Amino acid sequence: MFLVKDSSEFREERIKQLQNEDPALASLLAVVHFEWTVRRAIIALGKSSNVEVREKLNRCHGCDRYKDLWKEEVFPKINRRLPGDVVKDWNGVVRAFRLRHRLVHGVSSCGADYAKERVHWALNGATNIRNECANYRIDLDSRLPVRKRARL
Template sequence: MFLVKDSSLSREKRIQQFFIEDPSLSTLLAVIHFEWTVRRAVIALGTSPNVNIRTQLKSCHGHKAYKKIWQEEVFPKRGQRLTEVVSNWDGLHKAFKLRHRLVHGVSNCGAEYARDRTSWAIDACQNIRGFCLKHDIDLDSRLPIRQQPRK
């Protein structure tokens, strides 16, 4: 679906192109894109060595779990909670709820309903990228490496 070399903007453009054919798929892709974005942001902005953060992220799923790891890794150094960085946390919450219902086959949705949730997830990605850029981090580039101290 996406390649590692794809920029965030090109991912978002593809997500919006999918909307025309399949609004539900567009929402799923937007939430996946959010997860990719927030995971990279936590690695880049966090305080622990990258390997430790990546280990934590293996069991991290859902916006509430990302909020928690952000609180532990990013907030102490950067002073903003994920709920403050993402301008419409409630909208992101609704996008994740739809993602859950779609993935588990509980329901389907109409185009207008999916459009809002897709937009909210993409907006959240843009909020996080903007926050990272303020801290001199480009999520589309190679991430900084923090290694464990040698013993």
């Protein structure tokens, strides 16, 4: 659906277009986009080496885990929490993740307005994160800064 070279803005516009055709699919893609954004932000802003952060991210899925990893890796450097300080409507993002879980596991479906609201929350959350990174001159669509593992 998306290519590596696609910008965040391009992905977001495509997701917004899809919400009229297939709101449930758009909500899934919006959460995927949020996850892509938060993961890259944790790598870019984290205190540990890129390799170490990526290893931690291999075991990290879901809002609570992202929040905890942000607190461990990013908060010590920028003194801003992911929920509230960076992502303004964290509860909305959590609700978008819940819908994603229900759709992926076939637990339920949803109406168009319900899905569109969650698309909005996930995309706004991703934009909040991208804006926070821009404050530190980090473009998540570009090559991320490299922090190497400390040598003993």
